[in-house]
Amino acid sequence: MRNRILNDWNIFLPGRGVRNFFAGVLIYGIAYNCFYGVLNNYLVDIQHFTEWQRGVLEFFRELPGLFLIVILALMHRASEWKILRIGALIALAGVVGLLFVGSSHALLILLVMIWSAGEHIFMPARNSIAMHIARHEKAGASLGLTSSAGFLGQVAGGLFAAGVFFFARRHFPEIPQKTLYNFIWIVIIVLLAAMYLASFPKLTESQQVRRPRLYFSRKFRKFYMLEIFYGARKQIFITFAPFVLILIYGLDTAEMALLVGICAAINIFGGTLIGRLIDKVGYRNVMIYDTVVLFFVCLIYGFADRLFPPGVAVWAVMITYVFDAIISTASMASSIYVREISDSTEEVTATLTTGISVNHLISVLAALLGGWLWTSFGVGFLFIFAAVMALCNTAYALTLPKPKEAQ
Template sequence: MKLSFKDIYRPGVKYTRFLSVILLYGIAYGLYRGIQDNYLAELVHITSFERGVVEFFREIPGLLVVLIFALMYRLSENRVFKIGVIFLTVGLGSFLLVGTGKVQVIIVMVLFSMGEHIVLPLRSTVSMHLAKKETGGRALGVTGAMDQAGRITGFILVSALFFIFAKLGYSRNDSLFFRVVFALSFAIMAAALVVVLPMEESTEKVQRRRFYFAKKFSKFYMLEVFYGARKQVFLTFAPYVLILQYGADASVISLLMAVSAAFGIVFNPLIGKLIDKVGYKIIMVSDTLILVVVCFFYGFAHRIFPRDIAFMVVCANYVLDAIISLASMATNVYVQDIASSQEEVTATLSTGISVNHVISIFIALMGGWIWKVTGIEVLFTISAFLGLLNSVYAATIKKPV
């Protein structure tokens, strides 16, 4: 049976403002993400090894997210969410003020990352808080679909602007193109800030724990370690494989991201529905088994196929990778299922982000070094092995009675 928004969300809650913010955030993020890797490779001249170093610093806010939440423990979830949007807006605006110096760019990326990692756990928390108890998975699916719809718009705008600038005679690495995209992204994120500021505060007082490690969440924390490694390899090095190995420009990267996001709109609600129907355990195990195939083609397509065919295979692989990564929402539902309160959900998710960022930072540094010294084959073989470990560990989860 198809459920309407009224069936998913609790009576009386104003979910439209929240979903509007998610949509605007998605557009702004799509614009930014669509050019990020080409900006680093072509304008800032970041090598594959240096890309890992950049990611090391960019991920530090994720590692410190529990401390960040601790400093704001007296504030409501909605207010902290607003602060995250402020960081995102300031970060995007700062790209217009700095040049292409590596240190300056890294500092601005860290500022943007601060907002991103504040919003990340709260996006799920607020979404599930607005939903009925039995439709948490569907609410996460709707939120994810809105985010993906926004990102598609942003990615398509990047491709369209790239095409226009190319027709006007600008080269693929002309700084004006990147500055225009950053300006547009900043304007849209500023609009999201305007929309989110009047959002109603929670009426209940939230005493957010500074750190939260409970025995019942031990499996979740371990799963976050595996997810952190998988996420880092995909986000950091998959686009760089396309750019450095196959020469993909910003229009190709953003178009691939748009296609991935389009599939996300379809698969986000479906995966959310599957989680509610078959359970989070089956989803956790299945998606990482598919990941092994994805990693194989990332690492070895250029050795199996001619260059043009290998490029198409890796592009298809990129989209498949993005689709299976959507299943990570299953861990959020798992936490909600065993948590005692909404506060415990937030504390656990934010602590989980810090846990997965410990391995993320390590993978960022080691990944660039492994690529430089041994090649992408070894890098993605290691990622596949971690995926197998994730599946084995997820299979040990027992649903509470």
């Protein structure tokens, strides 16, 4: 076991702030799952959101991702580490506001947008640093370990949030639910402050990766198109899968937080295995088969209530939820594709940032469309749409050149 850990550590270059980086990723993972482990139940229990209102909220939550290329263009001279710190502070400001939001849906949406802006700023910087701290031939393994560290934090966050609500429900049932949610927000604030402090490694501030203010290139057109398909199918699951479990199958806050913790626990190993799989079989094969599997996941999720008895259907949907969380980690394959056809680390970072904005172009529309599809035609039709997007993703991934042919 000790030799395995040492071998994993040897994939990194010395003097790159590896320990600080993984400490920050771990802490952020805890905060992330504390937030998303309870958010959907908070929207139902405290804010009384409907399916349509959930779609509207998601539209605005994803806007920072759509405009990420502009946001990061304003920080084009900042180091990746400084961008991590900025993301942590912005997310922290959004969570602080949740303590005082009251019943105003408009203010709630604004605060979730602020949290989301910090989250989206963090994403490309994290992936970029993960590749830059690793030896060139081990970028996939580094991304996998980064993913696993984040999932380890998410396990802790999900279990903590679930434990808070389970304990309160059993021993202090008189405590108002809003007080419990506010306690979770305070914990997240402390965690984000700790992440900020962890993002000051020695000797790395000079390792600045300069990015052009705005960057599009024809050679990345396939990557941009794949991001569009990925953004559509991803958004359906992020937005509406938890609402299916809450509104249709009745999962409460503790149960949902526990479920997302289980997803993260499995992905501690799933992220590492998929990272190594990408290095072994290539990003192209992973992209293709990932979305083939997702097609069937969508069908089960949308039609479990028709395919199984009620007692079985809820378990089928929960298992499908966990399985989708596992295969979602395969999206890191696109980062490897970008690195393979890029001419510099600056181009990698700029392209990943552009890719996030591109997939959010469809994400914000998918959130509204998804709410309308569910309200108008039912949850089954909603996931048929996600399944079609998965098939489109598969078909387009088949057009990618094999790694040795990539230009």
